[in-house]
Amino acid sequence: xxxxxxxxxxxxxxxxxxxxxxxxxxxxxxxxxxxxxxxxxxxxxxxxxxxxxxxxxxxxxxxxxxxxxxxxxxxxxxxxxxxxxxxxxxxxxxxxxxxxxxxxxxxxxxxxxxxxxxxxxxxxxxxxxxxxxxxxxxxxxxxxxxxxxxxxxxxxxxxxxxxxxxxxxxxxxxxxxxxxxxxxxxxxxxxxxxxxxxxxxxxxxxxxxxxxxxxxxxxxxxxxxxxxxxxxxxxxxxxxxxxxxxxxxxxxxxxxxxxxxxxxxxxxxxxxxxxxxxxxxxxxxxxxxxxxxxxxxxxxxxxxxxxxxxxxxxxxxxxxxxxxxxxxxxxxxxxxxxxxxxxxxxxxxxxxxxxxxxxxxxxxxxxxxxxxxxxxxxxxxxxxxxxxxxxxxxxxxxxxxxxxxxxxxxxxxxxxxxxxxxxxxxxxxxxxxxxxxxxxxxxxxxxxxxxxxxxxxxxxxxxxxxxxxxxxxxxxxxxxxxxxxxxxxxxxxxxxxxxxxxx
Numbered sequence: 001x002x003x004x005x006x007x008x009x010x011x012x013x014x015x016x017x018x019x020x021x022x023x024x025x026x027x028x029x030x031x032x033x034x035x036x037x038x039x040x041x042x043x044x045x046x047x048x049x050x051x052x053x054x055x056x057x058x059x060x061x062x063x064x065x066x067x068x069x070x071x072x073x074x075x076x077x078x079x080x081x082x083x084x085x086x087x088x089x090x091x092x093x094x095x096x097x098x099x100x101x102x103x104x105x106x107x108x109x110x111x112x113x114x115x116x117x118x119x120x121x122x123x124x125x126x127x128x129x130x131x132x133x134x135x136x137x138x139x140x141x142x143x144x145x146x147x148x149x150x151x152x153x154x155x156x157x158x159x160x161x162x163x164x165x166x167x168x169x170x171x172x173x174x175x176x177x178x179x180x181x182x183x184x185x186x187x188x189x190x191x192x193x194x195x196x197x198x199x200x201x202x203x204x205x206x207x208x209x210x211x212x213x214x215x216x217x218x219x220x221x222x223x224x225x226x227x228x229x230x231x232x233x234x235x236x237x238x239x240x241x242x243x244x245x246x247x248x249x250x251x252x253x254x255x256x257x258x259x260x261x262x263x264x265x266x267x268x269x270x271x272x273x274x275x276x277x278x279x280x281x282x283x284x285x286x287x288x289x290x291x292x293x294x295x296x297x298x299x300x301x302x303x304x305x306x307x308x309x310x311x312x313x314x315x316x317x318x319x320x321x322x323x324x325x326x327x328x329x330x331x332x333x334x335x336x337x338x339x340x341x342x343x344x345x346x347x348x349x350x351x352x353x354x355x356x357x358x359x360x361x362x363x364x365x366x367x368x369x370x371x372x373x374x375x376x377x378x379x380x381x382x383x384x385x386x387x388x389x390x391x392x393x394x395x396x397x398x399x400x401x402x403x404x405x406x407x408x409x410x411x412x413x414x415x416x417x418x419x420x421x422x423x424x425x426x427x428x429x430x431x432x433x434x435x436x437x438x439x440x441x442x443x444x445x446x447x448x449x450x451x452x453x454x455x456x457x458x459x460x461x462x463x464x465x466x467x468x469x470x471x472x473x474x475x476x477x478x479x480x481x482x483x484x485x486x487x488x489x490x491x492x493x494x495x496x497x498x499x500x501x502x503x
Contacts, residue, residue, distance in 0.1 A: 133192040148177035151186040156237025166223040193357025195330035218415040227319035229366035231272045275314035282441025309430040320372035331358035359427035373426040380408040
C-alpha cells in the first residue's frame with residue numbers, strides 16, 4: 001500500500017497540507033508551529049533520493065559578515081561528508097546559521113555531532129532563549145517533496161509520546177517537511193537531552209552502578225509496554241491540519257498504518273485479533289514471495305497454538321521501541337542533572353541515576369506484547385564485542401556469561417517478572433518461537449533476521465513439535481494447556497544450532 005500523504009500546496013483560496021516551518025519560539029512570525037524528532041537514527045527509514053538544492057526565498061534575511069565569521073569559527077572536519085555524499089560541513093554550517101536566524105533564534109554556536117546512518121545531526125547552542133541547547137536533525141541525502149510525510153510522521157510520534165513523561169522523549173521546537181528553506185532540506189529542531197549514550201560508559205561502571213541502571217531500563221520497558229493501542233501496525237501521523245489551524249495541535253494525533261515493506265509502501269492494516277490470526281494475516285499478505293513455504297508457516301502458527309505457546313492475552317498491542325539499545329538511552333546522575341552539566345565525567349555516580357532521554361523513536365510500532373519482549377541482552381553483554389552479531393537479541397550469546405553479567409541479567413529479569421509474571425516465558429521460552437515465526441510475516445522470508453535460513457527454522461520447529469506431541473500423548477492429554485511450562489529451553493550448541501532441552 002503506497003503512502004499517499006504527500007506534501008502539497010493548494011491554489012489561492014484553498015487549503016493545503018501544513019508542511020510549513022513550525023516553531024515554539026514566541027518571536028517567530030505567524031504561520032509557524034511546533035512538533036518533534038529524535039537525536040540519532042539507524043532504524044528502518046531509507047531515504048530514497050539525494051538532496052536537491054534550491055535557491056532561497058528572496059525575503060529571507062542574509063547573513064552579515066559578523067554572523068559568517070561566527071559560523072566560520074566552528075568548522076569541524078571529518079569523513080562523513082564524503083561517506084554520505086553530502087555537502088561539506090564547512091559550507092553547510094553557514095546555511096544552518098541562516099536557518100536559525102530565519103526562525104528567530106539568532107546566531108548559534110555550532111557543534112558537529114556524530115549522526116546515524118540515515119540522519120545528520122548538528123548541535124546548536126544559543127546565547128538567549130528558553131531552549132539554549134538544541135539539536136538539528138535532518139535526513140542524510142534528503143527526501144524529495146513526496147516524502148515530506150517522513151518528517152511529519154517523526155514529528156507526530158514525538159508529539160504524541162511527549163504526553164508520557166516516563167518515556168523521556170525530546171521536545172520539538174520547529175520542523176519543516178519541505179525543501180524551500182535555508183538548508184534546502186526537511187529538518188526537525190528539538191531540545192537537546194542531557195546525558196551521554198549509555199554505550200559510552202555503561203560497560204566500565206562498577207557492578208553496583210550497572211545494577212542501578214538495569215533497574216531503570218526495566219522500568220522504562222514496563223512504562224513503554226503500558227502504552228497500548230487498539231490494533232497492531234506502524235505508528236504514523238494523522239493528516240496535517242489546514243493552514244490557520246491551532247499551531248499547537250499540529251501533528252499531535254497518530255494513527256496505525258500497516259507494517260512497512262519499503263520506504264514508500266506499507267502492508268495492509270491488520271486489525272486486533274488472536275495472535276494466530278494475526279500471524280496468518282501477515283503471512284497472507286506475503287504469499288506471492290514464497291507461496292509454498294508460507295502455507296507451511298501458517299500450519300506452524302496453528303501448531304504453536306496447539307502446543308500451548310499462544311495465550312489469550314497475546315492480542316494486547318503495546319508500544320515497541322524496537323531499537324532500544326545502549327546507544328539510544330541517555331542517563332545521567334541526579335546531581336549531574338541538577339547542576340546542568342551535560343557530560344558524565346566520572347564512571348561513578350555521586351547521586352542516583354536517572355534516564356534523562358531516550359532517542360531514535362522513528363518508525364516505532366504497535367505489536368502484540370510478546371513480540372516486544374525480546375530480552376535486552378545488550379544490558380548484560382556488550383554487543384560490540386559479539387563477533388558476527390546481526391542484531392537478533394533472541395540469539396543466545398556466543399560464550400558463557402560472567403558472574404557479573406549473570407547478576408545483571410537476573411536483576412533485570414526479577415524486576416520484570418515481579419511486575420509481569422509472564423515475562424520470563426514471554427522473553428526466553430514460548431516467546432522466542434512466536435517471534436521467529438512472526439518475523440517472516442513482518443519482514444518477509446528473504447529479509448528476516450531469524451536463524452540463518454528459514455529451512456533451519458522449519459527443521460527446528462518440526463523436531464520440537466514432534467517432541468511436544470509425544471510428551472502430550474505420554475501424559476495422557478490431548479492438548480498442551482495454555483499455561484503449560486513444557487515449552488523447552490532453546491540452547492545453542494557449539495555449531496550454532498538450536499537444541500531443545502525439555503524442562
